[in-house]
Amino acid sequence: MKQLLLHVRPDQTVLALLDNDILSDLFVERAGEEDIVGRVYKGIIKNVVPSLNGMFVDIGIGRNAFLRTRDTLKGGPRTEGSAVLVQVEKDSTETKGPLVTEKISFAGRYAVALFGTSYIGISKKITDENKRNFLRSHAAAICQKGTGLIVRTAAETAGEEDFKKDLASLSRMMDVVTKRAAIEKGPALLYRDGDLAVKSLRDYLTGDVERILVDDKDTWQRLSSMAEEETNISKDRILFYNERESLFKYFHVEEQIHALFERNVPLPSGGSLVIDYTEALTVIDVNSGSFRSKGIPHDQLAFLINKDAAFEIARQIRLRGIGGIIMVDFIDMEKKEEKEKLLHILRSEVRRDHVKTVVLGMTSLGLVEMTRKRTTKRLWQYYYDTCPACGGTGRILSAGAAADRILEDLENRRRSGPFKTDLEIRCQKDVKKVLENSPFKERLAKTALRDVTITEEPNFTRDTYTILSM
Incomplete structure (x- = not known):
């Protein structure tokens, strides 16, 4: 049984597709952060960059969009200052503006x-x-x-x-x-396209979906009115959910969403996936984990785990909104026919995706190459901010390394001549503790040859400090 759950709150709307109570697809729309993919703008060409095979276009959103030469139509001016009709093909990222096309x-x-x-x-x-x-x-x-x-x-x-x-x-x-x-x-x-509630009715309430449950009365009434105008949508399939327990909690969607932010994904067989992100691509590693072979030959065992993984990989990239290049490191298999079967399964599963996904094949190293059109943010970007301390790397400078940087800075300044006044060092609390203890304390005194006051700055990160003359 397939059903849609539309969870509406003032700050966001979330649409979940369940297939026999398993989360199969997920769409998020934040208030004030509506998806701009599909919007049509009259833009102004700001500058043409032949070396990039494209041009930057001002569409009025604060960041210039990029129009590739291959996405332009024949004829018409392509000079700076000229107007161009474009549609957003890919939303902006942290480092790039949106991608647009004239092929609307x-x-x-x-x-x-x-x-x-x-x-x-x-x-x-x-x-x-x-x-x-x-x-x-x-x-x-x-x-x-x-x-x-x-x-x-x-x-x-x-x-x-x-x-x-x-x-x-x-x-x-x-x-x-x-x-x-x-x-x-x-x-x-x-x-501009309709909001997520409208899309749920127009695009996702297909023939194999039994019903849609909506937990906001105004939204339910709006969708019911729309259904009355559509002869191919039965109003009876649009139901208002008004129970004590929240919609997502009742259908166990909350815990399934939380699991999508984990690096490790367990497989029913006992194996697991490990998913890592980079700016350019996503890497998925398939591990055998706790799978017990019970006398099964290694090659058969590898195929069973890989087959299990293929179904879950297609689901994970869809739910997590992973886009761009995807590399999958399956467990090594010797037989050519098993490799072909695995690729067939993967290609069959990605056809369920609303976003164009292509399985390119297997490299000589046994890695499966895939691409998925990057249109919107990854799922985690709707729920998490980039850590201000590590900048998204998952690592921060150690307190000892930060203290060493401060001392090296002092030593470099000392080479220009002795300090004429006492000093104040303002730094993060962990770095302060290191500077106040041996051997950094002795090294600091030997370098400064002046009284040094160390002050804790609550808002500083470990790699931030100031050295002041008193």
């Missing part, structure tokens, strides 16, 4: 509208030629000059009126953006 698209339930092309495509999975011709004719009828459509597989079983209604909605959307682009002065926001 809007996804409906049954079709995807495309700007800047006259192409009309039908999903290859729709094989009935009469159905394809019917869908193509209706798609062509709504397409304005410079716009195209791709009809999705779901359109094959859609009613005629539902399909027409979806196309009409996409047509209105494109028309609004075109008209606003003509009159707005850039940089300006032209289009």
